[in-house]
Amino acid sequence: MSQNPATILVIDDEAQIRKFLRISLTAQGYKVLEGATGQEGLAQAALGKPDLVVLDLGLPDMDGQQVLRELRAWSQVPVLVLSVRASEGEKVLALDGGANDYVTKPFGIQEFLARVRVLLRLAGGVEQASAAVSSGPLQVDFAYRRVSLDGVEVSLTRKEYAVLAQLARHIGRVVTQQQLLKDIWGPTHGEDSHYLRVVVGHLRQKLGDDPTAPRFIVTEAGVGYRLRDSA
Template identity: 85%
Template sequence: GNEGLAQAALSKPDLLVLDLGLPDMDGQQVLREFREWSTVPVLVLSVRASEVQKVEALDSGANDYVTKPFGIQEFLARVRALLRQAPAGEAQEAALNFGPLTVDLAYRRVMLDGVEVALTRKEYAVLAQLARHPGRVITQQQLLKDIWGPTHTEDSHYLRIVVGHLRQKLADDPTQPRFIVTEAGVGYRLLNA
């Protein structure tokens, strides 16, 4: 899980093959974390054959899902198909800069004025989601679904608390924001530098 994410960040693969049955971490969580910073195609292999599991993986960012057992020729054909769809030599921008704020998606680090800011997993996930779409409003429901899961789309109080903590750590005044702007009743957006 964690080791695989670290290796993927360092090696920048063309394709990720992910087994959901990992010893140290749930494969669905690995997939969600990988999608926070990468658009590389993901092929999930799993013994989990229920429609619910497949839908969760595909909604979390998997490009394809194969249940075990499977034929090697089918597997290779699916790999070829995913590689054909992927942009050739896709350059992933590891670090996104917003003036004094840097969000390093590959290494999961946030710097403010050159000093690393310690964020919780949820705080980082919210900031990373906003950073991937600078200037664009991300709805509360989308953030809740992507970060807390599809059963939490109405739990906006979770999001308000996390954004409040994030603003404190970034010294971002909500009345005169430098980074995170609240679009009342809709969602949040990260200001472009």
């Protein structure tokens, strides 16, 4: 192993599985983080910046498929799903949702370790996205789906958060109206710009952002919107 061993996050509610994987992975020189619930796992993913996530689907607080979706909203860290769910449908859903590999329980530890090595090798040198983005006093925390202004949390609807998060992921760059509409409302809503205008208007009200002299959300006329990379 290198002087800087890879960090692997194990998200699984079974303490025995976590212990078994911790012992097996540590023996190979890896650093191991653990989460027993989906929320714990997402927090560890944000704080610990792992090089690989091993994700169980049957978690007590939220389904692993949802954990995967939330993680993929802000990170491209490799994800190896480890689950008793063996159906083709579950595998396809996980892989389409952003998982890089899928291993069913019970599993052979040597094959598991080989798949870990492959994913780490493929991910070498890939820069991971930040778990939070700031535009001056405005912060968007993707891991906790939280927005704060001057340190005070701002209450947003799901659509308002989704629009702001999409702009934050491309901070400083223009995101087109069509892209925002298709990503957030769906592929059939690419021309429904009035939906977007209403949500952006509500966002500006909640952020105290004057559209004629915006601190945060800039309208690029006829094209889309941009979140300032400093404010």
